[in-house]
Amino acid sequence: MENREFAGGRPFYGDAVGVLMLDMGAPLIPGNVGNAMSYDFPVRYKVLKGLPSDWWCDEIGPDESRCQIFIEAAKELEAEGCKAITSGCGFFAIYQKRVADAVKIPVFLSPLLMVPMLNRMLGEGSRVGIVTAGGRHLKGDFLKTVGIDESVSYAVGGLDDTEEFYNVHVTCTKKTINPAKMEAEVVDAAKKLLEQYPDIGCFVFECSDIPPFARAVVRETGIPVFDFIGLAHMVARAIVPKQYPDFFG
DSSP states (O other), rough: OOOOOOOOOSSOOOOOOEEEEEEEEOOOOBBBOOOOOGGOOEEEEEEEEOOTTTTTTSSSSSOOOHHHHHHHHHHHHHEEEEHHHHHHHHOOOOOHHHHHHHHOEEEEGGGGGGHHHHHHHHHHTTTEEESSSSSTTTOOOHHHTTTOOOOOOOOEEETOSSHHHHHHHSSOOSSOOOOHHHHHHHHHHHHHHHOOOOTTEEEOOOTTTOGGGHHHHHHHOOOOEHHHHHHHHHHHHHOOOOOOOOOOO
């Protein structure tokens, strides 16, 4: 072990990534951002009191008071020792710049951050297919704030008209979850988007509730899927780089 002194000052350690979660009670299965079994590293959760699951499409929407709730919670996670912060809703992309400016650690509030990068990875003639909880609402500042503008080639497919997904994770009127039904809805949404835009080179799952079904979408379409969990692991590896074995030549 390295021969050096380490400072204390907190009652707990080791959860480098903080996750800001909506104030809701839906069942969150492994693969979901809100299930700690989704990660290969410890995470710290903090609930955003007063922010419901449908905050992005209710009568209030992403107003300044909700932004301040988010900023204060992010500052708390930073003070508690987290080295990076993510969220439990991809629509929080709209707060990305405000929250990143308010703390001194990396902030990645939405997989939508990856869309401009992925579009450039795909090259000319391909687009990014975004699968989202609310296709009718994912537009304007929700996209522009993370660099998705007219220079980026993308298409949006929503889960707005689903039964299982929407009632479990958006309206929260269904208190149980049938993963098989939800998987079928997510796969169907991806396939329909691909049928409409055959030039899709990869999918980005905006929503934190659908990474459990990424494998099924890849299996059924052959198209790579990028999501919250993959992004979180990339950031975590930057915070705590892999220890490689010694080279013996």
